Amino acid sequence: MPARVSLFVTCLVDQFFPKVGLAMAEVLERIGYRVEFPEAQTCCGQPAFNTGYREEARQVARHFLEVFGQADYVVVPSGSCTAMITRHYQELFAKQPEWLERARRLAPRVWEFSRFLLEVAGVEDVGARLEAVVTYHDGCHALRELGIREGPRRLLARVRGLELREMESSEECCGFGGTFAVKFPELSGAMARTKLEAIRRTGARYVVSIDSSCLMQIGGALSRAGLPVETLHLAEVLARR
Amino acid sequence: MTPLYQINIRKTLADAHLEEAIYAATARLMDHRRQVVAPEVLPDYEELREQARRIKQHTLENLDAYLEQFEAQVQGRGGVVVWARDGGEAADFLLELARRKQARLIVKSKSMTSEEIGLRERLEQHHLETVETDLGEYIIQLAQERPYHIVAPALHKTRYQVGEIFSRRLGVPEETVPEKQTKIARAVLRQKFLAADIGVTGANFLVADSGAVVLVENEGNARLTTSAPRIHVAVAGIEKLIPRAQDLAVFLKLLGRSATGQPLTVYTSLLAGPRREGELDGPEEFYVVLLDNGRTRVLADRDKRQSLYCIRCGACLNHCPVYRRIGGHNYPWVYSGPIGKVISPQFQGLMQDPWLPFASSLCAACAEVCPVKIEIPRLLLELRAEIVKTWRREGRKRLERWAFRLWAWVMRRPRIYEMLGLAAGALMGEEGGRSWLAKAPALLNAGPLRAWFSQRDLPPPGRTFRQLWRTRTARVR
Amino acid sequence: MPRESVLHKVRTALARKAGQPAAPAPPPRLRIPALDPEARWEQFARALEKLGGKAQRVADPAEAGRSVAALIGDRPAVASQAPYLAECGITRLPSVQSGFRDPAALRAACAAAEFGITSAQYALADTGTLVIAASGQEPRLISLLPPVHIAVLPAGRLLSGLDELFAVLPAPAECASALVLITGPSRTADIEQILVRGVHGPGEIHVIVVDGRETTG
Numbered sequence: 001m002p003a004r005v006s007l008f009v010t011c012l013v014d015q016f017f018p019k020v021g022l023a024m025a026e027v028l029e030r031i032g033y034r035v036e037f038p039e040a041q042t043c044c045g046q047p048a049f050n051t052g053y054r055e056e057a058r059q060v061a062r063h064f065l066e067v068f069g070q071a072d073y074v075v076v077p078s079g080s081c082t083a084m085i086t087r088h089y090q091e092l093f094a095k096q097p098e099w100l101e102r103a104r105r106l107a108p109r110v111w112e113f114s115r116f117l118l119e120v121a122g123v124e125d126v127g128a129r130l131e132a133v134v135t136y137h138d139g140c141h142a143l144r145e146l147g148i149r150e151g152p153r154r155l156l157a158r159v160r161g162l163e164l165r166e167m168e169s170s171e172e173c174c175g176f177g178g179t180f181a182v183k184f185p186e187l188s189g190a191m192a193r194t195k196l197e198a199i200r201r202t203g204a205r206y207v208v209s210i211d212s213s214c215l216m217q218i219g220g221a222l223s224r225a226g227l228p229v230e231t232l233h234l235a236e237v238l239a240r241r
Numbered sequence: 242m243t244p245l246y247q248i249n250i251r252k253t254l255a256d257a258h259l260e261e262a263i264y265a266a267t268a269r270l271m272d273h274r275r276q277v278v279a280p281e282v283l284p285d286y287e288e289l290r291e292q293a294r295r296i297k298q299h300t301l302e303n304l305d306a307y308l309e310q311f312e313a314q315v316q317g318r319g320g321v322v323v324w325a326r327d328g329g330e331a332a333d334f335l336l337e338l339a340r341r342k343q344a345r346l347i348v349k350s351k352s353m354t355s356e357e358i359g360l361r362e363r364l365e366q367h368h369l370e371t372v373e374t375d376l377g378e379y380i381i382q383l384a385q386e387r388p389y390h391i392v393a394p395a396l397h398k399t400r401y402q403v404g405e406i407f408s409r410r411l412g413v414p415e416e417t418v419p420e421k422q423t424k425i426a427r428a429v430l431r432q433k434f435l436a437a438d439i440g441v442t443g444a445n446f447l448v449a450d451s452g453a454v455v456l457v458e459n460e461g462n463a464r465l466t467t468s469a470p471r472i473h474v475a476v477a478g479i480e481k482l483i484p485r486a487q488d489l490a491v492f493l494k495l496l497g498r499s500a501t502g503q504p505l506t507v508y509t510s511l512l513a514g515p516r517r518e519g520e521l522d523g524p525e526e527f528y529v530v531l532l533d534n535g536r537t538r539v540l541a542d543r544d545k546r547q548s549l550y551c552i553r554c555g556a557c558l559n560h561c562p563v564y565r566r567i568g569g570h571n572y573p574w575v576y577s578g579p580i581g582k583v584i585s586p587q588f589q590g591l592m593q594d595p596w597l598p599f600a601s602s603l604c605a606a607c608a609e610v611c612p613v614k615i616e617i618p619r620l621l622l623e624l625r626a627e628i629v630k631t632w633r634r635e636g637r638k639r640l641e642r643w644a645f646r647l648w649a650w651v652m653r654r655p656r657i658y659e660m661l662g663l664a665a666g667a668l669m670g671e672e673g674g675r676s677w678l679a680k681a682p683a684l685l686n687a688g689p690l691r692a693w694f695s696q697r698d699l700p701p702p703g704r705t706f707r708q709l710w711r712t713r714t715a716r717v718r
Numbered sequence: 719m720p721r722e723s724v725l726h727k728v729r730t731a732l733a734r735k736a737g738q739p740a741a742p743a744p745p746p747r748l749r750i751p752a753l754d755p756e757a758r759w760e761q762f763a764r765a766l767e768k769l770g771g772k773a774q775r776v777a778d779p780a781e782a783g784r785s786v787a788a789l790i791g792d793r794p795a796v797a798s799q800a801p802y803l804a805e806c807g808i809t810r811l812p813s814v815q816s817g818f819r820d821p822a823a824l825r826a827a828c829a830a831a832e833f834g835i836t837s838a839q840y841a842l843a844d845t846g847t848l849v850i851a852a853s854g855q856e857p858r859l860i861s862l863l864p865p866v867h868i869a870v871l872p873a874g875r876l877l878s879g880l881d882e883l884f885a886v887l888p889a890p891a892e893c894a895s896a897l898v899l900i901t902g903p904s905r906t907a908d909i910e911q912i913l914v915r916g917v918h919g920p921g922e923i924h925v926i927v928v929d930g931r932e933t934t935g
Contacts, residue, residue: 018706042652052625056649063653140604177602182689189696220697303740305728324720377908419909451891461904461919468858487746490880509899513891519854541731
């Protein structure tokens with residue numbers, strides 16, 4: 001009986017990047033997991049939490065805990081949403097012991113996708129092939145809240161035909177920041193342009209990340225600038241063969 | 242109407258030369274720091290940070306005891322401790338002292354605390370000549386501006402601008418070579434040092450067990466300020482206390498490295514009281530002004546108390562993608578960058594500039610480099626929540642509050658969430674919403690979508706994941 | 719009273735009572751590496767030269783005296799009354815002024831001199847730092863006003879770094895009204911981050927480390 005994983009695809013992937021979710025499912029199935037998609041899922045609550053709307057965030061977080069409370073593993077194609085669930089839920093429910101307990105119990109079973117592959121599945125090579133030069137962008141929350149730095153690079157190194165060319169300041173924020181991107185559009189746009197320039201200088205065909213939110217910002221700016229670089233989520237790279 | 246802070250931010254962003262200069266300058270500071278905290282150079286860096294944070298936490302939790310110990314130590318060495326509830330009281334003490342001592346000239350070394358209370362301006366209002374002696378701060382004084390950066394006040398000035406400022410204010414020929422500009426400042430300020438009656442400094446640390454004021458600098462101006470005039474007055478916030486001189490071994494290693502990438506700054510002075518029997522120089526009188534000015538209010542907040550751990554190294558500014566683009570003058574108060582976003586609302590009032598804690602992408606680069614491990618992003622989130630609470634109480638920001646309530650309502654109802662997602666996708670059409678937006682009513686046109694499209698595109702809509710998943714599952718079966 | 723008001727606010731914020739002693743502080747963190755004298759000298763010289771200072775090692779006090787004489791030539795210099803400088807014969811050099819009794823005379827001489835010569839209580843190997851305790855014999859202005867600072871000290875005073883300094887000197891305020899750590903020449907990078915040496919303090923620094931046993935101190 002193969003182990004069961006529940007996908008939390010995140011609202012962003014659901015609405016804008018459905019292929020990322022499919023790619024993630026495909027990779028997980030390829031290495032022997034039974035993949036489920038709890039249909040009642042929506043969002044982790046981060047947009048409200050980050051904008052200061054704690055009560056609204058709590059409502060949505062409770063919904064999340066109800067949907068996923070019984071899952072063996074929850075795999076998430078986002079470092080940012082994973083950090084929200086595993087770390088910030090505990091702040092959010094600091095004064096609600098019952099929900100705090102539920103959040104604490106679930107946290108160790110919630111995994112960012114790349115980390116799940118390496119640390120739970122113990123797989124570095126998923127049999128992927130992509131003949132291309134790519135560059136990797138470190139999403140801030142994956143990097144600084146979850147400490148994910150080398151893992152995705154190790155996974156990329158095992159992709160046949162792929163050459164990883166590091167960009168300058170890959171750890172610098174792309175400027176997304178949730179509602180920051182619309183509260184301070186020019187500032188966010190200026191940050192994206194620096195990122196674009198770093199990406200352009202690598203000559204890479206694809207920019208890869210483990211967060212679709214960064215890729216939405218970077219991809220949107222690439223498209224606006226008319227640069228011939230495409231965004232790919234790590235799951236999409238690993239699904240190619 | 243576009244708020245002023247947005248207009249100012251846009252102005253800075255539009256100045257490509259300035260933005261590039263700040264970005265490059267901070268990049269150098271980042272690089273310098275990285276070299277001296279690298280594990281092969283400083284293997285116990287993380288332990289030092291941990292110890293520094295522990296010491297700061299402990300000191301603040303027992304602050305009254307350490308303040309009294311410090312006071313007794315200073316008095317025991319013939320110095321005087323003065324307490325000031327706010328900037329007005331600190332300035333009044335200095336003015337009264339100057340009057341009593343018939344002082345006419347004050348030299349100052351750079352201090353964020355004195356910037357915070359506008360000390361120089363207050364003294365000048367009373368016709369007391371007060372001269373900044375740190376080169377960068379002197380340039381800023383001559384330019385009649387506010388420091389651009391906690392550590393490098395004139396970071397934004399080019400040498401050509403400095404040449405023009407010196408020529409206009411000092412009547413010297415315009416000189417654009419920094420080495421020669423420095424010589425000009427040295428000559429002018431040397432005369433001021435030797436003529437000054439009072440030297441005013443801040444303090445990087447106050448050592449409780451020694452009654453010592455610790456000053457850290459590179460130029461020698463703080464040494465001159467505390468060696469030449471006959472009176473030394475240090476004005477320092479009460480949060481500067483550390484328990485023991487031995488704790489300096491930890492803090493000095495972190496401060497220089499984090500600020501400028503120096504293992505130690507050029508000069509570190511531990512000053513304990515006036516000159517002693519037999520000494521030929523050093524101040525005859527030694528005063529320490531212990532300033533509250535809102536610090537006790539911050540201290541009372543257990544969670545945000547950690548904002549007072551700050552040792553003003555400026556590393557969070559250098560590493561902040563926001564500071565690096567908007568520079569130091571777009572922040573509403575003297576403290577800029579991430580730490581400014583955290584302490585300004587606490588000192589100045591939460592609702593003074595409610596936009597400030599939101600002007601962050603929460604990338605956490607600041608927390609990663611903070612030598613005392615202040616959780617800046619977490620504090621920003623706390624402040625945002627407090628601001629939203631206030632809006633709620635005061636019935637403001639109706640539209641945003643309504644939008645989030647609606648959002649939360651939808652997010653708990655998967656069916657409605659799905660239907661709305663599909664509807665939005667259909668509305669947006671081929672171009673991912675741009676064409677639709679152009680035809681949208683003005684109200685929507687001013688909203689978040691408009692802001693999004695002002696800078697970038699949106700992925701073209703298609704089927705949602707759950708639609709594709711259903712198709713896939715059906716196929717597999 | 720501001721004093722009572724501030725202290726009261728602090729105690730209220732912390733829920734502490736007047737006179738309540740501080741809780742035990744975390745123990746100080748001092749880590750002193752084992753470093754032999756040769757390594758100390760090498761580290762010190764490397765660190766100081768990296769900062770643009772000059773480090774020189776001589777065999778005995780007499781050679782130190784000759785080195786200083788060669789450095790200053792017949793240009794005006796002031797020297798402190800540190801006994802070690804006398805032992806090296808520095809205070810007796812013809813162009814050296816020393817033995818000041820009057821503050822104004824000291825200040826005038828320092829303002830006019832091209833060299834300021836001091837000893838140092840300690841030096842720190844890992845950072846290339848001089849540690850000077852102000853006293854009647856060692857005034858502050860000598861290492862501050864002249865454009866060039868020369869320091870002469872016996873090799874035995876080389877400590878490994880800050881941790882050892884605060885281990886041997888746990889209460890620095892007891893020994894001096896001013897303890898100054900000097901790490902290289904005075905510098906600034908306030909204009910376009912271009913490094914300029916010699917802003918308000920000396921732009922040049924020479925440190926002469928003397929081998930052999932110290933007889934005065």
